[in-house]
Amino acid sequence: MLSNSRKKIIFSLGSVVLVAAALSADRPQALRPTDKAFYADQAMVNFVRPGFNVAITKAELAADGTLKAWVKLTDSKGAGLDRAGLVTPGTVSVSFLSGYIPADQSQYISYITRSRTGAAGTFTQATGESNGTWTPVADGEYTYTFANKVPASADRTLTHTVGAYGSRNLDEFEMGRFYSDATYSFVPAGGAVTKVRDVIRTASCNRCHDPLGLHGGSRRSVEVCNMCHTPQTTDSATGNPVDMKVFIHKIHYAANLPSVKAGTPYKVASQDYSDVGFPAPAMACKVCHEPKTVTGATQADNWSTKPSRAACGSCHDNVNFATGENHVGLPQFSDNQCATCHTQKGEIDFDASITGAHMIPVESSLIPGVVFTIEGAKDVAPGKHPTLTFTVKDKQGNPVEASTLNNLRLYMGGPATDIATYVREDGLKAVGSNGTYNWTFAATIPATADPTGSWQFGIEGYRTTIVLAGTQKQRSIRDYGMNKVFYASLSGGTATPRRTVVTSATCNRCHYSLEFHGGNRNEAAMCTFCHNPTLTVGTTAESYNLTNMIHTFHAEKVRYPGNIRDCAQCHVNNSQIPALDDGLQNVKNGLAPVNPAPPTANACNSCHNTTAAWSHTQANTTALGESCSVCHGATSEFSVSKVHAQ
DSSP, rough: OOOOHHHHHHHHTTHHHHHHHHHHOOTTTTTTTTTTGGGOOOOHHHHHHHOOOOEEEEEEEEESSSEEEEEEETTTTTOOTTTTSOOOOOOEEEOOOOOOTTTTTTSOOOOOOOOOOOOOEEEEEOOOOOOOOEEEEEEEEEEEEOOOOOOOOOTTTEEEEEEEEEEEEOOGGTTTTEEEEEEEOTTTTTTTOHHHHHHHHHHHHHHHHOOOGGGGGGGGOOOHHHHHTTTOOOOTTOOBBHHHHHHHHHHHGGGGOOHTTTTOOOOEETEEEETOOSSSSTTGGGTTTOOOOOOOHHHHHHHOOOOOHHHHHSSSSSSSSTTTTTTTOOOSSSSSTTTHHHHHHHHSSSSSSSHTTTTTTTGGGTSSSOOEEEEEOOOOTOOOOEEEEEEETTTTSBOOOOSSSSSSEEEEEEESSSSSSSEEOOOHHHEETTTTEEOOOOOOOOOOOOTTSSEEEEEEEEEEEEEESSSSTTEEEEOOOOOEEEEEEEEOOOOOOOOOOOHHHHHHHHHHSSOOOTTTTTTTGGGGSSSSSSEEEETTTEOOHHHHHHHHHIIIIIIOSSSOOOOGGGTTTTTTTTOTTTTTBBBBBSSSSSSSSHHHHHHHHTOOOOOHHHHHHTTTETTTEEHHHHSSSSSSSSHHHHHOOO
16 A cells, blocks of 8 residues: 555656656666565666665865765666755665774774763774765766864875765655665875775675675675774773774673673674674684685785784683783783794694694695585385495595494485485495495485385494694594485386585584584484474473474574575575475374474464464465465465565
């Protein structure tokens, strides 16, 4: 239903609608399926031209300290926007930042600050402004003159940067809000910019946070974050620094911080981050600090080449650099000598070098590695004992004696469409030689199994390896192999694999490397053996079916770092969209009002877990099955993607 004001706008600007439609009948490319506007009526899209981009094309610093920026405000097609929302739909709100990088430092100092008093005292904080002077230049183009002048003492030979962040409000048109930010660097005295802050790119953050959108959504890039989260900024409520290199480390590692484990919560303002756990191994610095070859960040190696007390002490916060406590007794009064001991790379893994100290054990060059393959299976038929042929080798391709492993388990489950039963057998006594083995399962495939179906087989295992034996760095490493999953047809024909809902690659965007149950379960398909529709735990018989468990964990028990409404961040092949494949099992769940629950209802209600939501799914389920796809299918009026858009 259109509001009266919206009707008036559309009526009075009817000619603009025609012009917009003539310009393009295509949906703006910048829109994503997570945007409400992606699903809007095409005529309305052509009129409103949703989307928002802010760009700074030029900046100059006058002799009297007046700072001016040239700004472009455009929609997703590149057409100019009226800031007031009178000529083009939607008001635009923009705030500005300014700062410089001192010659002897690597981070910004903001020209715009504020004083804040809280429980911890009075502190200075970098901030932005929006009370400057706007001057129209052309359609969507303006100059913005800062209200805060730059001090006369400013060194004009240094890198100066202006930033902008803002939003375009299209709530009036039921298209939500669009956000954008930008920075522009220059040297006021003239010449090229040679000094920058370019340690991490936004793309690295968006591996998990996609889209990065802090402070209500308008701060979208690391470049803008860097301008306020400087060493000069402290939280007045707690006294904790919100310097980028300190508080980002602390937030991501909070649950494992020595200080938090000792009983001191980690807070910033009113937010307690003490329960935040990093989804990847704690020593996996490269999850965020991706190499220059991946992101293009010119200072991508800073984490391993420029150690400092602030950066390193943010995670290792039980180190007292003044006294040397927990620092092998060595006081450290400056950062000048940090790299003397903590070089980028040492001679061996797990040494005092930065990459050595943060070595992920299973990636160490000191362990031989375990590599599995499944070569085939025979006697895969109802009532028979299948025999699985597999190989075990090290990373160099040398055969490994199966009996030397500490753990070797072989799995069989089916039907592959949705496992209802599985077995797991100890394969340490598998018969074979030269790294190739055969294992005949003691269990049989049920005689009642569908002879036209397929079954799923898998392998897991590890050996415990001692490295640096006899030294003070001696350690035991669980050297596990990557799981392999294999499918075989019960009829002897071509096997039909299980539907692909998620992949290890999508999981590992955040988790880096799946390593559950001690590292033994590291492939998404492997999880489906045990975490099937029949698995329940505890006296409540709560479902630990993979669908239920993963949805519940990410939606409730942990803090999902991305847009939780964007199912496609984890799901592949549109697997979040009904209807599900035939052959899926009903799911047992003692905590659900419907037990067992039909598969689609179970999947959706594992997030939408209210009585009303369960009633809705039940009302649309009959003896013939679920009808979810009628309304929520890919092209339906209330498709999953559409109702989750924002």
